Amino acid sequence: MSFRVRRSSLILPVNVPRFIEKAHTRGADAIVLDLEDSVPPAEKAGARALVKEAIPLVARGGAEVAVRINNDPALISDDIEASVWPGLSSLSIPKVESAAELERLGAQIERLERARGIPAGHVKLSVAIETPRGLLACETIATASPRIVTMGLGPEDYCLSLGVEPSADGIELLYGVSRVVTVCKATGIQPVGLLGSIAGFRDLAAFEGAATRARHLGCQGAGCIHPEQVVILNRVSSPDPERVQYARRAVEVFEEGLRQGTASVNLDGKMVDVPVYRRAQIILERAQAIAELERTKAEALARSR
Secondary structure, three states: OOOOOOOEEEEEEOOOHHHHHHHHHOOOOEEEEEOOOOOOHHHHHHHHOOHHHHHHHHHHHOOEEEEEOOOOOOOHHHHHHHHOOOOOOEEEEOOOOOHHHHHHHHHHHHHHHHHOOOOOOOOEEEEEEOOHHHHHOHHHHHOOOOOEEEEEEOHHHHHHHHOOOOOOOOHHHHHHHHHHHHHHHHHOOEEEOOOOOOOOOOOHHHHHHHHHHHHHHOOOOEEEOOHHHHHHHHHHOOOOHHHHHHHHHHHHHHHHHHHOOOOOEEEOOEEEOHHHHHHHHHHHHHHHHHHHHHHHHHHHHHHHO
16 A cells, blocks of 8 residues: 655745744644635735745745635636746645636646646646535545545634634534545545644644544545644554554564464464454554654755755
8 A cells, every 4th residue: 555644734824934934843744835824815816926936945844835715716827827837746725616727727737737838747736625515525525636636624614614613622523534544535536634723823732632543434634734733643643663563563463373374363462363464554654654754854864054
């Protein structure tokens, strides 16, 4: 199994220079240059003009670089035109409600890849489901484009669309996150998200709870808006070292059992059979992918100094 590790996606407004300058030091797996909610309407055109130069600046720490565009007919085409440049890993598409939306923008991305010397299919898509209409269509959305690599439920806008306030335990998001995770697992897309709000960046305990609950449902990362949240997401979305150690032992004893003619063995009083063995392999594969990513980021950061 091949893992795309994106435990933390740090979202920051592209028109705030001090955020851009420090982004590569924050340790995020992805930096998301925002043209959407954090940029006022009067400043969107000016922010759009900053994207091309910001991409290599925020990439200096080895993170993937994404741009969150406005899913607005009056803005989306210009946003894509301003964003698809060498160095861009993906576009983050908010408020997706149909497969047709992704099919339309895919043609524009393909044209820009050809014109700007970017390998065909290189620019991926991260999809945010933020309305009940989008949630009902998420199965067809997930298969709309081979470019889609992550999909998640946007907690703030989804709560708004439901007409509810975000709660302490995120119960109002349970169905939505579970549905998105199920669709992602069936279609080979990485599920991301929180079971709780992203907005309370000073309440780190609450944020960690939201990230942990989402992880228990199958999410493998989330977006965030503050560097301290990056630290939490990287930890919560990584296998615990004790689990990695147990997984390694489980793989060893199971494979020894196979050599001796059995597919069910005992480890510390617990049965290790085929599903447990496969789960242990996945844990080890993810731990290795994370370790490789951390080495890449550390080397890139060292070169940037």
